[in-house]
Amino acid sequence: MSRARVSLRSVPVAPGARLLGWGSSQPDRVVTNDDLAKRVETTDQWVRERVGIVSRRIADENTLLVDMAADAGSKAIADAGVSPSDVDTVLVATCTMPNQIPNAAAQVAHRIGVDAPGAFDLNAACAGFCYGIGVASDLIRAGSARTVLVIGAEKLSDWLDWDDRSTCIIFADGAGAAVVGAAETEQDIGVGPLVWGSAGDLSDAIRIIQPSNGIHQEGQTVFRWATTKIAPIALRAIEEAGLQPEDVDVFVPHQANLRIVEAVAKRLRKAGARADMRVAQDIVYSGNTSSASIPLAVDHMRSAGEISRGDVLLLVGFGAGLSYAGQVVVCP
Structure with missing residues (x-):
């Protein structure tokens, strides 16, 4: 006996997505090129000419990636004029978590006060934030999410060979975030x-x-x-x-x-x-x-x-x- 075909319910779909707010966080410690020249063979002029960097922010050992991510995310939520309870999905783009498990997103959501969101990390390295905004937009258009917090966060200082002048002069720590919400009309x-x-x-x-x-x-x-x-x-x-x-x-x-x-x-x-x-x-x-x-x-x-x-x-x-x-x- 054949089973009757079932019809599944679809959720309302938004015409698209829009940005609602931004936020960022950086460590207080500023490291100049002259500071690095005390450890590796380099000069301020050499670094400026090669990569254009004058200084960078480096977190201390007690500052975690999720600390910076939560700070940036909280600021983005406030800038968007929404509350943590409005956020249903948290996405953290990162390639520098100290461990693969647990992921950053669930920890960050808990720190911010977002209750039981969909939470996952995304690793596309330096392209990660754009990947995250794209994924957030698609989730919203598909009806899987309504308000998504997208955070790009890195503590690259944990993954540097501080005796390698080709990399230690370039990378730094910090986090930035955006809240992505549903567009009510195509014009939005x-x-x-x-x-x-x-x-x-x-x-x-x-x-x-x-x-x-x-x-x-x-x-x-x-x-x-x-x-x-x-x-x-x-x-x-x-x-x-x-x-x-x-x-x-x-x-x-x-x-x-x-x-x-x-x-x-x-x-x-x-x-x-x-x-x-x-x-x-x-x-x-x-x-x-x-x-x-x-x-x-x-x-x-x-x-x-x-x-x-x-x-x-x-x-x-x-x-x-x-x-x-x-x-x-x-x-x-």
């Missing part, structure tokens, strides 16, 4: 389609090596790849959002290297982006914070009055994997 949509991908044939370019348990990076390989591949990805994200390069007010790429940031911005302007397009340069005083770098840069630019409500932001993350992702968003 503030998160564009995600353009993403990977180049697994270059996966060895950034990796953890033994016995130091430190990050190793093939700097020239990454530099050549980023300066040739990222601009086309950014332009695709603009096109997928139904916009033109001249519509972008602020370009916020992953803060990997100031020379990469400037090279990609130059290519975007050649493709039609405005001369007055603002470009994030948070790496100068924050260093490379991997998945945290984009939300940190946005929040710092907002605080400085360089980003205003309604501005069109182009976000592009790229890094270990090699993974990349980008989308256009509207600042709340």
Whole structure:
């Protein structure tokens, strides 16, 4: 006897997603290039010329990744004008948790006071925040979530060989977050389609090596790849959002290297982006914070009055994997 076909109930679906608020957190300790020169063979001038960094923030041993993530997440929730009880999903993009289990997201949600959310971590390294915003947007459009807290958080200082001058000068600690909510109408949509991908044939370019348990990076390989591949990805994200390069007010790429940031911005302007397009340069005083770098840069630019409500932001993350992702968003 055949069984009657069942019909499952569907949940209401939002037309899209929008950003509601931002927040960030950094350690108090500032480490300058001169400080690092006391340990490794380098100079302030050498670091500035090579990667554009003047100083970075490094957490002490008692400050956990989840501490910074919770602080950034709490600030984003407050900025969004919602309460922790409104958040139903917490997503933490990170590649530097000290242990794989337990995940960061559930711990962070508990610290913030978000009760019983869907909670998971996402590891796409420096592209992680853009991956997270894309996943949050899709969850909302599918009806699986209504309000998602997306956090990029890294404590890279735990994964550095402090005697390797090629990496210890670059990476730093911090967290940045955004609250993503449902758009009520198509006119309210503030998160564009995600353009993403990977180049697994270059996966060895950034990796953890033994016995130091430190990050190793093939700097020239990454530099050549980023300066040739990222601009086309950014332009695709603009096109997928139904916009033109001249519509972008602020370009916020992953803060990997100031020379990469400037090279990609130059290519975007050649493709039609405005001369007055603002470009994030948070790496100068924050260093490379991997998945945290984009939300940190946005929040710092907002605080400085360089980003205003309604501005069109182009976000592009790229890094270990090699993974990349980008989308256009509207600042709340």
